[in-house]
């Protein structure tokens with residue numbers, strides 16, 4: 001049975017997609033002004049799949065994102081100031097300037113911090129799913145992987161582990177055409193990443209990643225199966241990376257016709273058309289949402305710009321567990337030895 005989205009939910013998803021796009025546009029300007037510490041990895045053209053898949057989750061579920069899933073973080077409650085301060089390396093950022101981009105977590109919001117190494121989040125999220133199963137909770141774990149990232153050993157190990165233990169894990173595999181400059185046909189000899197699911201004995205499905213309704217419904221199906229104890233799903237979303245790998249990459253290797261093809265299938269435009277055709281929104285609705293977002297961005301960016309750089313001292317904090325005091329060490333050594341069990 002398909003779950004229908006209410007007009008409010010559709011507009012909510014529209015808001016998150018537009019928020020992602022406008023925040024990234026602002027980040028691009030900051031990058032060109034030299035205000036960003038490190039690189040800028042955009043999700044232009046892919047906002048739909050991140051937003052719709054995260055939107056399908058419920059409170060108590062867990063999410064871990066990759067560099068192109070900013071939209072999923074917004075759905076989970078992250079605000080633009082957190083992203084601006086992260087990218088600018090400010091002391092007020094979620095990592096207090098210690099890391100950048102989307103490399104932060106928030107356990108209260110069910111966000112597990114990412115790992116840079118491609119594929120490694122799959123075993124981590126399989127572990128989260130295992131904990132949920134062992135504690136008899138309803139929580140599912142959802143994470144993302146790019147077409148290139150599916151070629152790693154960690155992807156295979158994590159997915160196989162989750163399959164064998166029938167863990168409530170959902171892996172969104174993003175076929176966005178390229179891994180850096182490597183086109184998908186040089187990455188794998190199959191057309192659909194979801195075809196690999198059968199080899200693990202799990203559910204696999206391929207959907208149009210720029211159709212937010214299709215992605216939402218497919219993720220809901222995967223979540224339902226996961227909660228019923230039927231194990232993981234490998235959900236492939238077909239989309240396209242409309243920029244280079246990062247801002248320093250002009251994507252010279254991507255044929256222009258491909259970009260034109262995908263431009264016509266832009267997820268935001270697609271949802272706008274759907275909403276208009278169904279009489280659920282008009283241009284005024286979109287303008288109002290955009291104006292609201294611009295105001296939010298202005299205020300959050302001002303806060304980020306005015307925030308101080310981190311105090312160098314904090315580089316020493318939170319690296320290792322706090323060492324015990326000398327007094328504590330001497331009292332530990334005086335404790336009686338634990339007797340062997342008889």
Ligand SMILES: Cc1ncc(C[n+]2csc(CCOP(=O)(O)OP(=O)(O)O)c2C)c(N)n1
Pocket residue numbers: 068116117118119145146147148149150152174176178179180241245
């Ligand atoms: C194990 C590992 N190898 C290489 C890298 C460097 N690296 C970061 S992103 C990337 C390309 C990723 O391509 P894909 O998985 O298709 O995701 P996309 O960038 O297309 O979203 C590479 C090679 C890495 N982070 N981890």
